[in-house]
Amino acid sequence: MQAESEIVVMKFGGTSVAGSDDIRRAAGRIVGARREGKRVVAVLSARGQTTDELLGMAYEVSDRPLAREMDMLLSTGERISCALCAMAIHDMGHNAISLTGSQAGIVTDSSHTKARILDVRAKRIREALTDDRIVLVAGFQGVSGDSRDVTTLGRGGSDTTAVAIAAALGAEVCEIYTDVRGVFSADPRLVAEARLLKMVSFEEMLEMAASGAKVLQLRAVEYARNNGIPIHCRSSFEEGPGTFVLSEEETMERPLVTAVTHSEQEARVTLTGVRDEPGIAGRIFGALAESNVNVDMIIQNEPISEDHKADLSFTVGREDLPTATEVLAGLDLGERILTDERIGKVSIVGAGMRSHPGVAAKVFQVLGDNRINIEMISTSPIKISCVIDAADVPGAVNALHQAFELGEDAVRREDPTGDHRPIIEPGGDGGEPGDERDAA
Amino acid sequence: MQAESEIVVMKFGGTSVAGSDDIRRAAGRIVGARREGKRVVAVLSARGQTTDELLGMAYEVSDRPLAREMDMLLSTGERISCALCAMAIHDMGHNAISLTGSQAGIVTDSSHTKARILDVRAKRIREALTDDRIVLVAGFQGVSGDSRDVTTLGRGGSDTTAVAIAAALGAEVCEIYTDVRGVFSADPRLVAEARLLKMVSFEEMLEMAASGAKVLQLRAVEYARNNGIPIHCRSSFEEGPGTFVLSEEETMERPLVTAVTHSEQEARVTLTGVRDEPGIAGRIFGALAESNVNVDMIIQNEPISEDHKADLSFTVGREDLPTATEVLAGLDLGERILTDERIGKVSIVGAGMRSHPGVAAKVFQVLGDNRINIEMISTSPIKISCVIDAADVPGAVNALHQAFELGEDAVRREDPTGDHRPIIEPGGDGGEPGDERDAA
Numbered sequence: 001m002q003a004e005s006e007i008v009v010m011k012f013g014g015t016s017v018a019g020s021d022d023i024r025r026a027a028g029r030i031v032g033a034r035r036e037g038k039r040v041v042a043v044l045s046a047r048g049q050t051t052d053e054l055l056g057m058a059y060e061v062s063d064r065p066l067a068r069e070m071d072m073l074l075s076t077g078e079r080i081s082c083a084l085c086a087m088a089i090h091d092m093g094h095n096a097i098s099l100t101g102s103q104a105g106i107v108t109d110s111s112h113t114k115a116r117i118l119d120v121r122a123k124r125i126r127e128a129l130t131d132d133r134i135v136l137v138a139g140f141q142g143v144s145g146d147s148r149d150v151t152t153l154g155r156g157g158s159d160t161t162a163v164a165i166a167a168a169l170g171a172e173v174c175e176i177y178t179d180v181r182g183v184f185s186a187d188p189r190l191v192a193e194a195r196l197l198k199m200v201s202f203e204e205m206l207e208m209a210a211s212g213a214k215v216l217q218l219r220a221v222e223y224a225r226n227n228g229i230p231i232h233c234r235s236s237f238e239e240g241p242g243t244f245v246l247s248e249e250e251t252m253e254r255p256l257v258t259a260v261t262h263s264e265q266e267a268r269v270t271l272t273g274v275r276d277e278p279g280i281a282g283r284i285f286g287a288l289a290e291s292n293v294n295v296d297m298i299i300q301n302e303p304i305s306e307d308h309k310a311d312l313s314f315t316v317g318r319e320d321l322p323t324a325t326e327v328l329a330g331l332d333l334g335e336r337i338l339t340d341e342r343i344g345k346v347s348i349v350g351a352g353m354r355s356h357p358g359v360a361a362k363v364f365q366v367l368g369d370n371r372i373n374i375e376m377i378s379t380s381p382i383k384i385s386c387v388i389d390a391a392d393v394p395g396a397v398n399a400l401h402q403a404f405e406l407g408e409d410a411v412r413r414e415d416p417t418g419d420h421r422p423i424i425e426p427g428g429d430g431g432e433p434g435d436e437r438d439a440a
Numbered sequence: 441m442q443a444e445s446e447i448v449v450m451k452f453g454g455t456s457v458a459g460s461d462d463i464r465r466a467a468g469r470i471v472g473a474r475r476e477g478k479r480v481v482a483v484l485s486a487r488g489q490t491t492d493e494l495l496g497m498a499y500e501v502s503d504r505p506l507a508r509e510m511d512m513l514l515s516t517g518e519r520i521s522c523a524l525c526a527m528a529i530h531d532m533g534h535n536a537i538s539l540t541g542s543q544a545g546i547v548t549d550s551s552h553t554k555a556r557i558l559d560v561r562a563k564r565i566r567e568a569l570t571d572d573r574i575v576l577v578a579g580f581q582g583v584s585g586d587s588r589d590v591t592t593l594g595r596g597g598s599d600t601t602a603v604a605i606a607a608a609l610g611a612e613v614c615e616i617y618t619d620v621r622g623v624f625s626a627d628p629r630l631v632a633e634a635r636l637l638k639m640v641s642f643e644e645m646l647e648m649a650a651s652g653a654k655v656l657q658l659r660a661v662e663y664a665r666n667n668g669i670p671i672h673c674r675s676s677f678e679e680g681p682g683t684f685v686l687s688e689e690e691t692m693e694r695p696l697v698t699a700v701t702h703s704e705q706e707a708r709v710t711l712t713g714v715r716d717e718p719g720i721a722g723r724i725f726g727a728l729a730e731s732n733v734n735v736d737m738i739i740q741n742e743p744i745s746e747d748h749k750a751d752l753s754f755t756v757g758r759e760d761l762p763t764a765t766e767v768l769a770g771l772d773l774g775e776r777i778l779t780d781e782r783i784g785k786v787s788i789v790g791a792g793m794r795s796h797p798g799v800a801a802k803v804f805q806v807l808g809d810n811r812i813n814i815e816m817i818s819t820s821p822i823k824i825s826c827v828i829d830a831a832d833v834p835g836a837v838n839a840l841h842q843a844f845e846l847g848e849d850a851v852r853r854e855d856p857t858g859d860h861r862p863i864i865e866p867g868g869d870g871g872e873p874g875d876e877r878d879a880a
Contacts, residue, residue, distance in 0.1 A: 020500040057520070060460040062527040069530075072538050073523035076516035080497070083513035087502040090509075098512050103588070124588075148543070148564075 007129070007171040008033055011043040011139065011162035015179045016236035017081045018048030026236060027088035029177065030134055034094055039129045041169065043139040043162040044085060046077025067112035071141070071152045075101065078138035078158070086136050096134040099124065102150065104135075106142035106161060114154035117161075117223075118145060120168035137165060156217025163220045167227035174229050176216060177236040182243035183208070183215050185406040186260040190397050193407030197258065198241060201248040204258050204349050207383040211347035212263035221245065248351060256359060257350035257404040262397050264344045264390050266296070267321040268376075269314055271328060273335030274300075276308040280333060284312070291327050293320045296345075297378045297387060309335075315343065315376065315387060343375065344393035347385040348400055354381050366403040372396050447569070447611040448473055451483040451579065451602035455619045456676035457521045458488030466676065467528035469617070470574055474534055479569045481609065483579040483602040484525060486517025507552035511581070511592045515541065518578035518598070526576050536574040539564060541581035542590065546601060548582035554594035557601075557663075558585060560608035577605060596657025603660045607667035614669050616656065617676040622683035623648070623655050625846040626700040630837050633847030637698065638681060641688040644698050644789050647823040651787035652703035661685065688791060696799065697790035697844040702837050704784045704830050706736070707761040708816075709754055711768060713775025714740075716748040720773060724752070731767050733760045736785075737818045737827060749775075755783065755816065755827060783815065784833035787825040788840055794821050806843040812836050
């Protein structure tokens with residue numbers, strides 16, 4: 001009988017399990033799904049500030065903590081959440097079992113603190129489901145297939161754990177419970193008219209995640225797209241429709257523009273007097289990649305002087321700026337290294353853009369009308385990003401949101417309940433490094 | 441080369457790894473042993489108050505936390521200690537690896553929160569030692585051979601882990617680092633002249649642990665005796681000879697009396713009007729055992745009345761008193777249940793007692809001379825215990841310690857440095873339930 005029922009994977013972030021009341025609330029949602037006849041696997045993050053506290057302990061003992069031991073240390077946070085939630089579910093009269101990442105069969109490579117999932121051997125989860133148990137899995141962690149050591153998955157780890165388990169079990173949906181109501185047409189903290197999106201496509205969500213939306217982690221969305229697992233992004237703290245992230249065929253319609261995203265955590269590096277020779281760019285960006293610096297946009301001007309020297313600019317996350325300048329200084333390939341930490345980025349994302357070439361022009365015109373200077377541009381078939389002065393970001397996001405009428409009923413994919421009230425969402429759903437979220 | 445060198449197992453209790461300075465101090469001791477050419481396995485308890493904090497979290501979520509999940513929860517504490525200590529050792533230029541109980545091959549039965557070790561499959565520890573690594577093992581935990589679930593060992597768990605690993609590896613010695621200087625001839629907090637014992641036999645240590653000495657846990661001493669593993673009990677915080685616990689042949693001489701121990705955590709239960717029939721006592725003590733009540737002493741008076749009814753008294757740990765009275769009330773085998781929580785116990789222990797029948801008489805005389813009333817008596821070949829009024833315990837301990845000249849140089853096994861200064865030792869070396877220690 002149980003073998004026939006639908007499997008749902010539910011993931012709860014750090015703020016969703018922070019206090020004992022939160023644990024019980026999450027347990028209540030899990031038990032609710034069970035009572036509806038579903039078989040439930042829940043993936044939990046570490047509670048509230050646990051991961052930060054563990055990191056603090058490590059840096060108190062050592063300036064450069066060993067990565068393997070950091071994983072052993074950090075992996076305890078999610079185990080604590082799972083054990084407590086299992087106790088709460090048991091008190092509600094249901095049978096639950098907590099599993100570590102290793103016990104749940106999350107097999108990874110050996111890259112400590114940023115491991116990638118290689119396989120999900122879900123035998124033990126399946127057995128527990130067959131025994132009519134609710135299964136709680138510690139997110140963000142796995143076990144190295146080679147060394148049998150505990151590994152952690154780095155940024156977005158618990159979301160990825162949830163999607164990977166959903167894929168391995170053939171779950172109907174992976175529900176991501178967080179401290180925001182879903183994915184919005186813009187960050188509600190910046191744009192009063194920002195609307196909850198009923199559906200977005202995987203491709204749109206990927207572009208949004210890459211351009212500043214933090215509600216879902218890029219890796220998890222990629223994993224979901226590659227395995228065709230629908231994600232349902234919802235609030236732990238209130239009822240509501242949330243947002244479905246689906247394949248493009250399932251989203252039914254493709255509006256021109258779906259959302260405006262932004263980031264204020266960017267920095268630009270300019271290297272002047274770079275010799276215009278083959279292979280130079282390869283050396284520069286190869287060295288940056290080796291140091292784990294993620295480069296976002298790159299612009300190289302044609303050399304205009306007679307000595308064939310050019311200026312090369314690129315943007316990186318602000319936290320990577322010290323590493324990036326250090327790497328460049330070590331290469332000694334240009335004349336001067338200039339940096340600018342006061343830049344921001346505004347992007348519009350929409351699957352309908354593909355067939356409407358006029359969108360980019362409209363973006364530039366709107367920003368120009370608002371006297372906002374565009375410093376760099378990058379595009380994909382469904383995204384246009386502009387680097388602008390950080391101080392201009394709020395104005396730019398509002399202007400674009402209004403110009404593309406993203407707050408209007410005209411956009412059909414809007415929530416039919418017409419819930420347009422602006423809300424200020426809490427900022428972080430911590431629990432693992434980089435697990436902070438905010439609305440689109 | 442490494443394969444030939446001596447293996448030492450070092451165990452550090454909760455106060456020995458409480459803060460980051462403590463972790464570094466423990467790491468320094470471990471590295472010191474490595475520098476002496478030994479291969480080192482260290483077993484760590486959870487830091488300071490960690491276990492209490494985790495227990496608090498569990499009881500905040502649930503009134504009756506599930507035992508399996510309690511083990512998943514509590515086992516994180518020792519993992520944190522081990523990961524941090526491995527980081528500290530690495531900073532000192534040595535290669536260390538932390539292992540969970542499961543990774544270390546500590547296979548137990550499935551009795552959650554009080555599992556017993558069935559086997560130590562030390563393959564992974566041996567491999568790491570062969571790779572010239574220092575191995576850190578999370579104490580107090582194992583993995584159930586049947587269910588592959590995380591288990592914890594209950595009271596004295598980390599000491600038992602250390603002794604079990606020492607036995608499996610054929611280690612020369614198991615060093616137990618704690619917050620006291622070793623085993624004393626009496627609790628130095630009660631007896632100013634109490635002396636550090638250089639050696640005690642396993643049998644003596646078992647009797648001392650059973651009669652109130654908390655410096656070493658009964659289970660660990662039993663395991664060590666059964667496997668012939670010498671224990672060296674030492675302070676983490678200062679240098680000193682500590683106390684060796686050895687087989688009787690190795691202790692070389694057998695003084696009449698080695699130590700005076702005491703307990704103030706006793707309670708007495710008296711059941712009046714018990715019918716003097718075969719099987720009644722079996723039913724009473726069977727029911728108590730089923731409820732996990734440890735009964736210490738039992739006295740049944742011969743019935744003097746014509747109705748063949750007797751009074752039955754026994755002592756239990758004070759924490760078991762509510763359960764004991766509840767069990768008795770349910771049986772309905774007597775007339776009245778009387779309890780007394782104001783009793784204490786004083787014991788003298790010594791391997792030499794076997795061949796000197798006059799010791800008991802001397803104990804009774806000393807207590808009588810001090811006007812201390814003896815309420816119950818129990819003996820073993822190397823121990824005499826008397827239940828007395830709790831208020832009389834300090835006086836009784838001092839009187840016996842003086843009468844048997846335990847503070848004198850006449851006892852040859854005394855520390856030759858002649859360090860007789862009375863010290864007040866800190867009271868607890870927490871970190872796991874029941875891990876509090878005090879000197880003998």
